[in-house]
Amino acid sequence: MEPVYIIGAGAIGKVLAVCLSNDGKKVVLLRGSVDDGETHRENIRVTLSSQEIIEAEVTIDTLGNYRSLEGLVALCNKSYGNAALADALRHKIGHSPIILLQNGLGVEQPFMDFPAVYRCVLFVTSQPVSATKLNFKPVAISPVGRIRGGDESSLSHIASILNTPYFGFRAERDILPVIWKKAIVNSVFNSVCPLLDTDNGIFHRNPQALQIAESLVAECLGVAGEQGVNLNLAEVMSSLLLISRSSDGQFISTLQDIRNHRPTEIGTLNLAIAGMAATEQAIIQTRLLGQLTLLKSQL
Secondary structure, eight states: OOOEEEEOOSHHHHHHHHHHHHTTOOEEEEESSOSOOOOEEEEEEEEETTSOEEEEEEEEEEGGGOSOOOSEEEEOSOGGGHHHHHHHHTTTOTTOOEEEOOOSSSTTGGGTTSSOEEEEOOOEEEEESSSSEEEEEEOSOEEEEEEESOOHHHHHHHHHHHOOSSSOEEEOSOOHHHHHHHHHHHHHHHHHHHHHTOOTTHHHHOHHHHHHHHHHHHHHHHHHHHTTOOOOHHHHHHHHHHHHHHTTTOOOHHHHHHHTTOOOSGGGTHHHHHHHOSSSGGGHHHHHHHHHHHHHHHO
C-alpha cells in the first residue's frame, strides 16, 4: 500500500492522519516548516461532532529527513508557506501526485511545474484543544479535482485513498466553481468572525451578521462572474448557513491564528478576490474587511 505523506501537523493534518490510520492506511505526518528534528510517534485523539472519540498513534517527522516522497503527498500546511514548500519539494517529489487540502484562490500556483497537482475543497472544521487533542466537525464530503496532470482514473484513485468513514472525500470533475464558492464563503467567515471575535455560528444566530454576509457574497459573485465562474447567490448563502449551523461554537482558522499570533491566510481570500476585481468600487466591502483582518493579525 502506498503511503500518504501529510505535510502540515496542524488542525487538518492531524485529523486526517488519525482518520487514515484508523482506516488501515500507512501515514507519515511531516512538519513542513522545520528542517531537522527527530522522528517520534504521538497519540492523537479526535472528538467528532457525535462525541465519538477516535485516536491513533501517528509517526511525526520532518520533511528535511526525506530525500524523496514516493506515495500520495497531501499538503495541509498554511498556504502562505506554499512558495517555500514548493522549493523544498521540487527535488523530492518525483512522479508522486500532490493534493492541496487548502482553501483559497491561487494556492496551487507555486506547484504548477509539478507533474500531477490536485485540489481539495474542505468542508470540515477542526479546532485544537491541545497539542494532541482536536475537535472535528465534517459539514459535507470534501471534493477533490484535477488542476494539472493525471486523469479521471487517477483522480478517483486519490479520492478513494483519502476517503474514510470519518473524513469523507469524493472525485469532482469540475473543481473550479467549487473552489470559488468555498473561497467566497471563507472570505465571509475569515473576516467577519475574527473582527467580531466570535464563532462560526454567528450567521445563523444573528440577522445583522447574516445581512453583512449576503452583501459580501454578492460583491464576490460579481468578481467570480468576471473570471468566468457563474454562481448563484441563494446557493452560496445556503452553503454559508449550512456551515454556520454545522460548526456553531467552532472558531474559524483565521481567528485561531490571530489569537495564537500566527500569520493568516486572508491574502488568498478577501484580498485575492479584491485584487481580481475590475473596479475598486465593485469590491469595497470585501477589501476593507480583508484589510482590517490583516491589520488585526499584525497588532
